[in-house]
Structure formats: C-alpha cells, structure tokens
Amino acid sequence: MKQSVMTSPGVIEFRDVPLPVPASTEVLIRMKRIGVCGSDIHVYHGKHALTPYPVVQGHEVSGVIEKVGGSVRGLAPGDKVTFQPQVTCGTCYPCRHGAYHICDSLKVMGFQTTGAGSEYFAVDASKVLKLPTRMDLEHGAMIEPAAVAVHALGRAGDVSGMKVLVLGAGPIGNLVAQAAKGLGAAQVMITDVSDFRLGKARECGIDLCVNIGNTDLAAAVKEHFGEAKADLILECVGSPQTISQAVAVARKGTDIIVVGVFGDKPVLDLGTVQDRELRLIGTLMYREPDWKKAIELVESGKIRLAPLITDHFEFADYKKAYEYIEANRERAMKVMIVVEK
C-alpha cells in the first residue's frame, strides 16, 4: 500500500509499504479522508518543535473498517469510523486519574508516532469511534476538531444559558462557537479580522460576527451582551493581542479558556487577572466523551461542517495541498485529503 512520508520539512515521499496486519485488539481501517490542520502546517514548515522527521501525518481522519482483530468486539468490517490519535502511557498520574489526554508522556499520531497518511491504517480498537451510518465520511474526519471544541467548552462546565465570546473564527473558533450554541449557550459572539472567515461563521449559524479590525471589542460586547458582558470567553487564536483582549474585556470573576496555541510567550496583564478574579483555564485536545458529544452535535445538525470544508486534494497531491494552503491562508479553512473517493 502507499504511505505518505514527510522525510524533512516540505518534502513528502510516497512509499510502498506492506499492508498492516491488525493485532488481536486492533482494527484495520481503509482510509478515506484526512483533514489538514494548523499543527500539520507547522510540521510542514519544520516549526513544530515536538515532531521529529521522518513523520507520517494524518490525525483528523475517517475511514471504513476493513478487518478486525480476533478480540475486538462491537466493531465490524464496513463500519464507518474515526479514532482518537493520542498514544498514552496508562501509568502516569493524569492517566491513572482519567485524564489520559494530558498524559505525562503524551504522543500524538501524525506527530510523535505514525499518523494515518496511508491507504490502510491499523489502530487499537479502544481508540476507535463508530460514525453514524448516514454521516458523510468527510464530516467524520472533522469530528476531531469538533471534539477539541467540545472539550474546550467543557473546561468551563455547563455553558447552557451563557453569553459566550469566541475570539478567532478559524476552524477551531468556528467549531467552538457552534458547539457553544449546540450545548445551549444563550448567545454566541465571534471575532476575527477576516470578513471571509466571519462569513463562514455566519453561514454556520453564528449571528454575532464582529470584525475586530474595524470594531472596538469592548463596545461590541456591551452592545450585544449588555452591561454584564460575556459569561465566558474562549481565546482561539493564540496571539498576545487576543489573549490581552480577553483579559481586558472579561467581566470580573469569569473564565477565559485558552484554546489557542502560543508560539511566543505573551506578555499578559496578570494584575488584571488577579484584581478581577479572572480564571485562565488551559485546554488540550479531548477525551472520548468529547468525541461522542461531537458526533451527536454533528449528527443532529447543531454543528454544520460543510461550510468549513473549502478544498480537496487527491492523496498523491498531499504536497500541493500545503502549497495551496500557503498561498490561500485566509480562504483555506479545512482542506481535505481524499485518500480514496
């Protein structure tokens, strides 16, 4: 079978490798779709500190089960599936306390271990999630980022009835905003500097879309949410500017969920965090319940994925996908690699 191997930043080779034989606890998946995300792009540019080369990418994926190992129950050939890409130790403190997503020696497929960028992929059945039979496999490959959004919101507890402010309308901010609505938030406002991306948010049913390039955030918050401002803020950019905005506009005593990944260490007004009793809360990836909730939100139409999928590339054109994203940063929201139609 063909496997795409990134041998060094920007260089992708297609190699012929043996078809994997699933171990007794594994399933063999015939790969269909791979979504490209921001972290993949960092790897492509050699700017992902935690990823050595060569690396096989692919962690936002979907496929159809081809074969199941002898001791696998509840999964069968023909099932549409996706899977959690974390590889965890099972013995560290977080793992022993149900927080495997923040395992002390966390590895992620497509970064520190082999990803699913091949025609077939064998993975432990415990990581696999069955997709509803009617779900488009294209959407199946986006359960991963949707689970990121569900988990991020879960860090704030129950968001129902809340007025939620989401900074950044990239795929992650968009999905956070949609998931917030889907989980019962009363009002959701999203910001970006790109009218194109705000247009996508609107298309996905987010009504309060604010271009922060030409609007004062504090004024917009006051106008839409009133004097009580936002009940919850999620930073989904990873820039010093947006995390500072979050701190500046937060109502006293509220939570700011830090979803964005920061390249540089931002200078932040911690005096305000202290004085206003703000809580800065981190969030990393997801756990299985987040995936199940994400599947439910997509299946019930509360999260719309179609507007986010902007482009497609054949498996053999993996590198072209990166070149395209590079040249179309704003318009390329979710680019899909079609491993098999």
Ligand SMILES: NC(=O)c1ccc[n+]([C@@H]2O[C@H](COP(=O)([O-])OP(=O)(O)OC[C@H]3O[C@@H](n4cnc5c(N)ncnc54)[C@H](O)[C@@H]3O)[C@@H](O)[C@H]2O)c1
């Ligand atoms: N915590 C996690 O587990 C997790 C998982 C996946 C991604 N992430 C991170 O989430 C962030 C968002 O991911 P993405 O794929 O949507 O990235 P993205 O780069 O596509 O989107 C970021 C958006 O922020 C917008 N932006 C830039 N400056 C802004 C400003 N001042 N105000 C408002 N918006 C602004 C950009 O126009 C863009 O639309 C990234 O930092 C990514 O690494 C975190």
Ligand SMILES: [Zn+2]
């Ligand atoms: Zn990703």
Ligand SMILES: [Zn+2]
């Ligand atoms: Zn662990």
